[in-house]
Amino acid sequence: MKIIILNGSPKGDVSVTMQYVAYMQKKFPDHNYQTLNVAQDIRKIEKNEELFASLMETVRSADIVIWAFPLYYLLVCSQYKQFIELVFERQSGNVFSGKYTASLSTSIHFFDQTAHNYVHSICDDLDMKYCGFYSAEMMDLLKEEERNRFQKFLNLLFTAVKEKISFQRENAQLVFSSWSYVPGPEVKSFETSGKKVVILTDSRDKSANCQKMNDRLMQAFSLSAELVNLHDIDIRSGCLGCCRCGYDNVCVYSDGYHDFYIKLLGKADIIVMSGTVHDRYLSSTWKQFFDRSFFKGHIPGLKGKQIGFVISGPLAQLPYLREALSAWADNGGCHALFVTDEVGNSEKLDELLDATAIRLLRCAEAGYIPPPTFYSVGGHKIFRDNIYGNMRIAFQADYRYYKTHRMFDFPQKDFKTRIFNIFFTPLIKIRGIRKKVFSNLKHHMIKPFESVLKNA
Ligand SMILES: Cc1cc2nc3c(=O)[nH]c(=O)nc-3n(C[C@H](O)[C@H](O)[C@H](O)COP(=O)(O)O)c2cc1C
Known part of the structure; x- marks a missing residue:
């Protein structure tokens, strides 16, 4: 089968994501692969219509198109986004239509799902047969278990395409309104009170x-x-x-x-x-x-x-x-x-x-900022662990900032809770104590609030 990889890394071939593509080529050598560095070359592609047309012809010749990209700010990078825009602007969607496709990303798993949802919906808009996504953590390829998992994904993908099985469109077509806003003559003006x-x-x-x-x-x-x-x-x-x-x-x-x-x-x-x-x-x-x-x-x-x-x-x-x-x-x-x-x-x-x-x-x-939700609580933990760990050398400025702002708030640093856990974990194993604690758990849970409410 002919497999076209649309490389979404601005780093071109010298990219983490492309290591996964190279692995795919090694493990499935019977296919014919071609990688198009559409993110790295976006300026040339935008200016040179012939180049764009030849890329489109290459896509036309594919049995499978793989969107391979790094996560950039919860999506694909701007250069890749621009490539997608060119496809629509130059009405070249027809070369993608009906093709089997999948997406492959590398990231630190911070909002990888929004990026794949975006690419999936673009594939639906291009009338492609979207077979699924593979979201690898940057370093996954170094682990045997993950290499096996990746191979299974590819095997299932290639088999599905070979057997020409059906895939359902999941994203409804967008309905744009042509309504034109006409602002009214009466305008309320508010004092900005020195706020910029x-x-x-x-x-x-x-x-x-x-x-x-x-x-x-x-x-x-x-x-x-x-x-x-x-x-x-x-x-x-x-x-x-x-x-x-x-x-x-x-x-x-x-x-x-x-x-x-x-x-x-x-x-x-x-x-x-x-x-x-x-x-x-x-x-x-x-x-x-x-x-x-x-x-x-x-x-x-x-x-x-x-x-x-x-x-x-x-x-x-x-x-x-x-x-x-x-x-x-x-x-x-x-x-x-x-x-x-x-x-x-x-x-x-x-x-x-x-x-x-x-x-x-x-x-x-x-000065109201709402309490953080899962987005930021989860994000903080991902960044904190990576900056403390394997990203520390490359991201020294982050490391200094996180240290100064006490953002390395790992649970093992909470000595009070650690001592509490060391003391109470063996005790809770005793049936009598366990029964007493659990029968009264809801009262224990609200006990710490007593003094705050009393003094409020
Ligand atoms: C500008 C920029 C934005 C990034 N944004 C995200 C992100 O939102 N989520 C995430 O998990 N990783 C993010 N990353 C990390 C990259 O996705 C990750 O390093 C990826 O493996 C790089 O792949 P590449 O070498 O193929 O370009 C970002 C990296 C850069 C440079």
Whole structure:
């Protein structure tokens, strides 16, 4: 069978993900493989239409297409996203249509599911037969058990394709509304009381709902917000994945991104992030913004900020996009509010936008950040363990930050609980004590709150 690998690593062949592809080739040598470095070569592919056309012809010749990519900010990297955008923009979806496909990623398992959900839904939109995904931890290939597991996945995949078995489409087609928002003449303006508000957008179309929503918000923030277009920032390229920033948080690119992030966003109290749904995410320009913030490593660079996601498009049909944005904010120690134009009624949207502005201002004034949810509690543990362990040498800046901010909060450091456990574990094995403890467990659980409630 002819297997085409769409390599989503900006590092090209020198990529962790490509080691898994190389392993696949070694273990299944009877197939004919070809890897296309579509993320690394995106600039050339975008400019050279002939090159793009020849890539599409290669895809056309495939029996199986494998989307192989590293996780970048809960999704694929911006360069890969741009490749996907080109496929749709240049109406080349037909070469993918009807082909068997699967996705393969490497990561540290931080939101690998949102990335695979995205690629899966893109495959559904391309009318492909999506057979499943394989999400490997970066180092899995070094373990025999994991190599066996990977081989089983590939075996099942190749057998399914050989036997031409059926796969069901799982993601319904998106329904986009053509409704045009007309902001009302009556505008509520709120005092920003010294709070710095930045509205960040990628919209270049004055007649688009997104732009009109931004205009309305500008008015609601008494014209004191700063409106910044991502296209006007000097951003040379997407993240290269070189990790050279890991030592001291300095990116290899000396373009405008660093100052924009630190001097503008870093000083804001409220950041409105406004964009339009582009395929099943926001645009690759927005993705580039997220990816390039990796110069901060795993340090929450925008901690404590209010984030307003202002989105034009069918967000309610894209639970994984909402999840990715919420998780990004939660994990970064921010508070996220959403507003979209799905309401389909100008008067109502006026009200919602005004309400979003006042809610963001009130939360900023109160300094309210909600308690972390699973997104951030789980994320913290993944990062903490990796930065303490095998990522420590490459991510020295993270290590210093985590140490200074007491973020290496491993349970074994909690001496009180350890002593308690050492003492009580043998006791609980005694039937009489166990019976007494468990019959009264719910009372034990609320006992620590007594003094707080008494003094409240
Ligand atoms: C900019 C950037 C963003 C990343 N984001 C994530 C992420 O959201 N989740 C995750 O588990 N790993 C993330 N990673 C780790 C990579 O997915 C991981 O190192 C991967 O194995 C790299 O593969 P490659 O060498 O093929 O590019 C990120 C790495 C970089 C450089």
